[in-house]
Amino acid sequence: MSQSAPAVAIRHLTKTYRRGGQVVPVLEDISFDIAAGDFVALMGPSGSGKSTLLNLIAGIDRPDSGELRVADVDIMQLDEAGLADWRARNVGFIFQFYNLMPVLTAMENVELPLLLTGLAARDRRERVEVALGMVGLSDRMTHYPSELSGGQQQRVAIARAIITDPTILVADEPTGDLDRASADDILALMDRLNGELGKTIIMVTHDPHAAQRARRTRHLEKGLLTD
Amino acid sequence: MYLLKLILRNALRHKLRTLLTVLGLLVAILSFGLLQTVVDAWYTGANSAAPDRLVTRSAVSLVVPLPVHYRDKIRAIDGVRSVASANWFAGVYQEPKNFFPQFAIDPATYLAMYPEYRIHPDQLRDFMRDRKGAVVGRKLADTYGFKLGDVVPLRGTIFAGNWEFVVRAIYEGATPKTDTSQFFFHWEYLNETVRTRAPQRANQVGVFVVQVSDVSRAAEISATIDAQFRNSPAETLTETEKAFQIGFIKQTEAIVIAIRIVSFVVIFIILAVMANTMAMTARERVGEHATLKALGFGPGFLGGLIYGESLTIAFAGAGLGVLLTFPVADWFGAKMGTLFPVFEVSTETVWLQFTCALVVGVAAAVVPAWRAARVRIVEGLRAVG
Ligand SMILES: Nc1ncnc2c1ncn2[C@@H]1O[C@H](COP(=O)(O)OP(=O)(O)O)[C@@H](O)[C@H]1O
Ligand SMILES: [Mg+2]
Numbered sequence: 147m148s149q150s151a152p153a154v155a156i157r158h159l160t161k162t163y164r165r166g167g168q169v170v171p172v173l174e175d176i177s178f179d180i181a182a183g184d185f186v187a188l189m190g191p192s193g194s195g196k197s198t199l200l201n202l203i204a205g206i207d208r209p210d211s212g213e214l215r216v217a218d219v220d221i222m223q224l225d226e227a228g229l230a231d232w233r234a235r236n237v238g239f240i241f242q243f244y245n246l247m248p249v250l251t252a253m254e255n256v257e258l259p260l261l262l263t264g265l266a267a268r269d270r271r272e273r274v275e276v277a278l279g280m281v282g283l284s285d286r287m288t289h290y291p292s293e294l295s296g297g298q299q300q301r302v303a304i305a306r307a308i309i310t311d312p313t314i315l316v317a318d319e320p321t322g323d324l325d326r327a328s329a330d331d332i333l334a335l336m337d338r339l340n341g342e343l344g345k346t347i348i349m350v351t352h353d354p355h356a357a358q359r360a361r362r363t364r365h366l367e368k369g370l371l372t373d
Numbered sequence: 374m375y376l377l378k379l380i381l382r383n384a385l386r387h388k389l390r391t392l393l394t395v396l397g398l399l400v401a402i403l404s405f406g407l408l409q410t411v412v413d414a415w416y417t418g419a420n421s422a423a424p425d426r427l428v429t430r431s432a433v434s435l436v437v438p439l440p441v442h443y444r445d446k447i448r449a450i451d452g453v454r455s456v457a458s459a460n461w462f463a464g465v466y467q468e469p470k471n472f473f474p475q476f477a478i479d480p481a482t483y484l485a486m487y488p489e490y491r492i493h494p495d496q497l498r499d500f501m502r503d504r505k506g507a508v509v510g511r512k513l514a515d516t517y518g519f520k521l522g523d524v525v526p527l528r529g530t531i532f533a534g535n536w537e538f539v540v541r542a543i544y545e546g547a548t549p550k551t552d553t554s555q556f557f558f559h560w561e562y563l564n565e566t567v568r569t570r571a572p573q574r575a576n577q578v579g580v581f582v583v584q585v586s587d588v589s590r591a592a593e594i595s596a597t598i599d600a601q602f603r604n605s606p607a608e609t610l611t612e613t614e615k616a617f618q619i620g621f622i623k624q625t626e627a628i629v630i631a632i633r634i635v636s637f638v639v640i641f642i643i644l645a646v647m648a649n650t651m652a653m654t655a656r657e658r659v660g661e662h663a664t665l666k667a668l669g670f671g672p673g674f675l676g677g678l679i680y681g682e683s684l685t686i687a688f689a690g691a692g693l694g695v696l697l698t699f700p701v702a703d704w705f706g707a708k709m710g711t712l713f714p715v716f717e718v719s720t721e722t723v724w725l726q727f728t729c730a731l732v733v734g735v736a737a738a739v740v741p742a743w744r745a746a747r748v749r750i751v752e753g754l755r756a757v758g
């Protein structure tokens with residue numbers, strides 16, 4: 147990977163959905179770059195295509211046409227298995243509803259992505275402890291998601307997202323289900339991940355307060371990038 | 374380890390649902406095992422038949438007797454080691470429902486041909502000396518509390534009148550599969566009595582049991598015996614003891630087939646229940662499966678979770694069902710008394726039970742695992758929240 151290559155390079159990206167025989171355009175000719183180490187907020191009204199764009203960047207959905215390179219990899223060329231493998235190594239996911247496994251403890255949830263790395267159980271455990279310490283949950287390691295507050299669950303999810311040291315972190319409305327105080331905690335944590343650890347973060351939000359935390363904001367309007 | 378932990382916790386997520394499914398499996402596997410054991414019990418005679426024993430009966434029908442003097446002619450045939458006779462007696466002990474097989478035999482030759490009936494030499498001597506003596510099997514003795522010296526009255530059916538026998542010997546089975554529900558007594562005693570009551574029926578036997586010296590010549594010797602009596606007033610039909618027993622069972626084959634069908638229907642029903650459980654489970658977890666896929670886990674991992682959970686539940690139920698099969702079969706066998714001479718759960722039955730569990734576990738997971746492998750991540754993720 148060359149030093150100067152952007153973390154994400156998007157050229158003329160389009161995406162349509164088919165609904166009852168009708169073709170609905172969702173993203174039209176999107177082009178922009180995200181520099182490594184950046185923290186970008188994607189804003190726009192509901193239904194403007196923010197999540198769709200994020201999903202394409204994260205490699206969990208496929209565009210119709212255009213170019214999409216993440217960390218200099220043309221992910222459109224990867225097959226399903228190749229893409230899954232690529233996601234495991236390059237993408238950290240933060241969801242609006244945390245998406246933790248309810249039957250696993252905080253530790254076990256954070257450990258989950260490491261199962262795909264071939265790391266020994268002891269090394270996995272060590273890393274999990276460090277990650278949970280980083281999000282301030284050292285004292286909640288053996289708690290199940292149902293025993294944690296929303297903000298705490300999201301912090302577990304963030305620990306899970308960073309555990310494999312991925313190239314990019316994608317967050318879709320990470321504070322959408324949280325009260326103001328918890329949301330601020332989460333945003334401060336993301337700010338630290340970006341500032342102190344140099345993580346590249348792409349965050350979808352419709353909350354201007356959340357977007358303020360990002361270094362940069364891009365706006366989507368009906369599938370078009372407006373700035 | 375991690376995967377096993379996850380599978381187990383997933384299985385226990387809906388405790389009541391899992392418990393009910395396990396209970397259903399338990400009952401199904403238990404029923405299957407018992408029905409299978411009933412079928413086995415039906416075939417006990419055929420399975421414990423010795424290859425060197427032939428049975429010669431009337432070519433007309435099993436109920437038509439043969440003249441006793443055939444014995445010497447059969448014994449003279451080359452390759453025949455020993456010949457014994459047996460008459461089906463069909464007496465009633467107290468009530469018709471107290472069924473057990475009774476045979477009038479020529480004791481010295483007959484018992485020598487059945488080494489699997491183990492008799493203490495002293496008891497054998499007592500039996501040989503007593504014209505009215507009887508040898509009873511261990512299971513029969515235990516069922517009705519017969520002890521040495523007891524007088525056993527039987528009400529004749531084929532041979533009218535009231536008969537009395539004295540228990541002189543109790544035989545043990547050489548293996549658990551040996552039929553110890555039988556009752557043997559002296560053919561001489563039967564014949565003497567018949568001679569006075571119905572002289573035209575004297576000097577007749579039901580079947581001859583023929584022991585051959587070379588098993589490989591069994592077919593040839595059978596043919597020679599039957600040829601010997603061809604065109605005589607009482608033609609014979611000789612076959613191996615096993616073929617004879619199977620022919621006997623054939624009469625009740627419809628029942629056996631019905632039992633077999635029912636046992637598989639039971640498994641099929643539990644398969645439907647189990648498939649429904651797994652389908653519900655997988656549908657509830659679409660969001661989790663999509664999340665796992667987003668994190669980079671492939672269809673193999675998801676399949677492992679789903680097949681693993683299905684098999685865990687199936688084998689939990691089957692394990693308990695198999696464990697319970699033994700005491701329940703013992704109880705059932707005891708209740709049935711001498712109706713089923715041998716009521717033993719076979720190793721084969723246990724294997725079949727576990728095979729059923731495997732089939733149910735795998736089959737129930739096929740569709741959910743296939744769906745999970747195919748679910749599109751973006752669509753699956755929308756199910757969360
Ligand atoms: N699977 C789909 N099938 C059809 N239309 C879809 C599908 N997913 C999203 N859309 C449509 O695409 C548009 C953009 O959706 P989305 O990216 O989720 O918007 P946002 O995240 O900005 O609210 C919406 O009009 C939505 O209805
Ligand atoms: Mg959205």
